[in-house]
Amino acid sequence: MKIKNEDYFLQSYNFELPEKQIAQCPAVMRHGSKLMVLDQKTGETEIKSFIDIVDLLPDGALLVANNSKVIPARIFGKKPTGGRVEFLLLTPLPLIEPSESEGIKKAIAKGLLRASKSPKTGDTVVFECGMKITVLGKGKFGLSEVELEWKGDLKTIFETCGNIPLPPYIHRAADETDNERYQTLYACDEKAGSVAAPTAGLHFSEEINSRLKAKGIERVEVTLYVGYGTFSPVRAEDIRDHEMHAEYIELPEETAKAVIKAKKEGRPVIAVGTTSARTLEGAFQQTGKICEFKGETSIFIYPGFEFKVVDRMITNFHLPESSLVIMISALAGRENVLAAYKRAVDNQFRFFSYGDSMYIK
Numbered sequence: 001m002k003i004k005n006e007d008y009f010l011q012s013y014n015f016e017l018p019e020k021q022i023a024q025c026p027a028v029m030r031h032g033s034k035l036m037v038l039d040q041k042t043g044e045t046e047i048k049s050f051i052d053i054v055d056l057l058p059d060g061a062l063l064v065a066n067n068s069k070v071i072p073a074r075i076f077g078k079k080p081t082g083g084r085v086e087f088l089l090l091t092p093l094p095l096i097e098p099s100e101s102e103g104i105k106k107a108i109a110k111g112l113l114r115a116s117k118s119p120k121t122g123d124t125v126v127f128e129c130g131m132k133i134t135v136l137g138k139g140k141f142g143l144s145e146v147e148l149e150w151k152g153d154l155k156t157i158f159e160t161c162g163n164i165p166l167p168p169y170i171h172r173a174a175d176e177t178d179n180e181r182y183q184t185l186y187a188c189d190e191k192a193g194s195v196a197a198p199t200a201g202l203h204f205s206e207e208i209n210s211r212l213k214a215k216g217i218e219r220v221e222v223t224l225y226v227g228y229g230t231f232s233p234v235r236a237e238d239i240r241d242h243e244m245h246a247e248y249i250e251l252p253e254e255t256a257k258a259v260i261k262a263k264k265e266g267r268p269v270i271a272v273g274t275t276s277a278r279t280l281e282g283a284f285q286q287t288g289k290i291c292e293f294k295g296e297t298s299i300f301i302y303p304g305f306e307f308k309v310v311d312r313m314i315t316n317f318h319l320p321e322s323s324l325v326i327m328i329s330a331l332a333g334r335e336n337v338l339a340a341y342k343r344a345v346d347n348q349f350r351f352f353s354y355g356d357s358m359y360i361k
Contacts, residue, residue, distance in 0.1 A: 033049070033050045033203055033350075033355075033356045033357060034047065034048070034049060034050070034347075034349055034350070034356035034357070035047070035048040035049060035050045035052060035053060035356065035357050035358070035359055036048075036317075036340055036343070036344055036349065036356070036357070036358040036359070037056060037358075037359050037361060038332055038336060038337070038340045038358055038359070038360050038361070039336075039361055040312075040331060040332035040333065040336065040360050040361065043332075043333065043335065043336035043339060043340075045339070045340050045343055047343075047347060050203045050208075050356075050357055051207075051208060053203075053208065053314070053359060054208060054211045054212055054215060054217075056359060056361070057212070057215075057217055057270065058267075058268060059215070059216065059217075060216070060217075060262075060265070060267040060268075061217050061267060061268050061270050061312075062217075062218050062219075062220065062258060062259065062262040062267055062268070062269050062270065063212070063217060063218065063219040063220070063270050063272055063314075064219075064220055064221070064222060064255065064259065064269060064270065064271050064272060064276045064279075064280060064310075065184070065186060065198070065201050065204075065219055065220075065221055065222070065272040065273070065276055066184075066198035066201065066221070066222055066223065066224050066226075066272070066273055066275040066276045066279065067184075067186055067187060067188040067191050067221040067222070067223055068092075068187065068188070068191045068192075068193060068194040068198065068223050068224060068225050068226060068275075069183060069187035069188060069189060069191050069192040069193070069194060070164060070165075070182055070183055070187070070192075070194045070195065070196065070197050070226075071089075071093060071155070071158055071159070071162065071192045071193060071194070071195070072158050072159055072161075072162030072163050072164050072165075072174075072179070073088055073089040073090070073111075073158060073162060073165050073195045074086060074087070074088050074162055074163040074164070074165040074174075075087050075088075075089070075127055075129075075131075075157075075158060075161055075162045075163070076127070077125040077126055077127035077128070077131075077133075078125065078126055079115070079119060079123060079124070079125055080124065080126075083115055083116060083117060084115065084116075085113060085114070085115040085119060085125045086112075086113070086114040086115065087111050087112070087113055087114075087125065087127075087133060087146075088111050088112040088114075088165055088195065088228065089109060089111045089158065089195075090109075090110050090111045090112065090143065090195060090227055090228060091109035091110050091111070091193075092192075092193025092194070092225040092248060093154060093155055093158075093192055093193045094190065094191065094192070094193055095193070095225075095248060096109055096148070096154065098148075098154075103151055104149060104150075104151060105148075105149070105150055105151065105154070106147060106148065106149050107147070107148050108136070108145065108146070108147055108148075109145075109146055109147075109148050110139075110143050110144065110145055110146070111143070111144060111146060112142060112143065112144065112228060113125075113135070113144045113146075119135045119144075120135065121135050121136065121137050121138070122134070122135065123135050127157075127161060128161060129157045129160055129161035130150060130151055130152065130157065131148065131149065131150040131154075131157050132148075132149045132150070133146040133147065133148055133149070134146060134147045134149070140243075155192060164178045164179055164182055165195045165196070165228075166178060166182070166353075167196060167352065167353050169319070169352060170352075170353065170354075181202070181354075182197045182202075182353075183197060183202075184197065184198060184201035184202055184204065185201075185204060185205070185206065185209065186201065186204075186219075186221065188221075188223075191223050191225075193225040194224075194225050194226040194227075195226060195227060195228055196226040196227075196228070196353070197226070197353065198224070198226060198272070198273045198275045198276065199273065199316045199352075199353045199354075200272050200273030200274075200276075200314050200315050200316055200357060201272050201273055202353075202354075203314075203357050204272075218258065219272075220254065220255040220258045220259070221252070221255060222249065222250060222251050222252070222255055222276055222279040222280065223249065223250040223279070224247055224248070224249045224250075224275040224276070224278060224279045225247060225248050225249075226247065226275055227245055227246075227247050228245075229244075229245025229246075229247070232245060232322075232323075233319070233321040233322060234321055234322065234323055234326065240302070242300060242323065244298045244299065244300040244323065245298070246296045246297065246298045247275075247278070247296065247297060248294075248295070248296050249278070249279040249282055249283060249293070249294070249295065249296070249297050250279075250293070250294045251279060251280070251283040251291075251292060251293040251294075252292060253291075253292040256290050256291050256292050256293075259280070259290050259309060260290050263290070263309075268311040268312050269309055269310055269311050269312075270310075270311065270312040270313065270314060271310045271312070271313045271314070272313075272314050273313075273314065273315055273316075274313070274315055274318075274324050274327055274328070277301070277310045277313055277327065277331075278297065278299060278301070278327075279297070280309040280310055281299055281301060281305075281307060281308060281309055281310060282297030282298075282299040283297070284308045284309050285297070285299050290308075290309060300323060301323075301326070301327040301330050302323075302326045302327070302329070302330055303326070303329055303330045303333075303334060304330070305330045307330075307331060310331070312359070312360055312361050313328065313331060313359075313360045314357060314358070314359050314360075315328055315357065315358050315360065316351075316352065316353065316355055316356070316357050316358070317341065317344060317349060317351040317352065317355055317356065317357075317358060318352070319352065325337065328358075328360060331360055332360045340358065344356070344358075
């Protein structure tokens with residue numbers, strides 16, 4: 001029997017999201033965003049404010065959050081002919097290992113190239129901030145392999161000349177507001193390399209974090225460098241035929257120990273966002289246990305999947321045809337999720353990156 005992709009398009013509920021509900025700006029983030037509470041066992045829902053999350057989380061709960069930081073990874077350059085080229089760096093900066101000769105650094109990386117006439121293998125693109133790339137070849141998902149060449153600090157180059165790569169459904173240019181607000185409060189500078197924010201974490205304000213700490217709720221961190229594939233729709237007729245994109249993850253030893261302790265004591269492990277859930281379950285899939293891990297995961301979580309680590313989740317409202325809707329359906333049940341989404345639409349919830357949130361308890 002097929003697990004039909006079309007079952008996750010939300011079409012059976014006439015899911016037509018008004019433009020005003022596609023969150024284009026960060027106005028509500030950390031300031032009274034709505035929260036849908038979904039009971040994964042009964043399917044019952046409640047509408048709250050995100051600030052209520054402190055009271056909703058059980059004593060002893062362990063929050064696991066993704067501390068990766070978004071970089072201004074979109075940068076514009078020119079071909080020798082003068083043609084404009086957009087390059088989106090997808091290899092996380094901490095994973096780029098350069099060689100150096102006479103002050104010039106070189107490294108192999110992956111990214112997306114966009115131009116009126118796409119650069120071919122062997123073509124070069126020059127950027128104003130002193131960086132050059134040479135196209136080495138093209139691979140899956142439209143990715144290009146390139147050789148970067150630069151002087152100085154690569155992170156500084158992107159911070160100076162790059163732009164925050166807002167999701168494709170936000171139809172406006174990134175501005176200074178996005179540089180600040182498209183980051184979680186706990187984003188780590190040493191983990192700069194994501195091209196999209198782990199958006200569930202955007203709701204946590206200093207006030208909420210202080211109240212959680214006062215309640216004794218512990219937060220630990222993992223790292224998943226969010227790639228562009230997170231926005232890719234599932235196109236396969238049977239979702240099990242979908243080829244999932246790979247992302248680099250890190251599960252630190254101290255986080256693994258905290259998760260093991262919580263599990264032994266019967267305290268719920270709550271993933272802050274699908275990226276944290278993917279890290280925890282992806283690391284377990286690779287090792288067969290909860291332990292320190294660094295490496296790539298291509299895990300695809302869909303209904304029938306047995307969660308080994310994650311008990312509950314805090315997440316945003318996702319694109320209808322995405323693997324993320326399918327993931328949360330694996331945790332809470334397809335019918336429960338689609339019914340919750342319908343109620344969210346009916347109650348003018350804001351969707352996607354700068355939107356409102358859901359707590360699956």
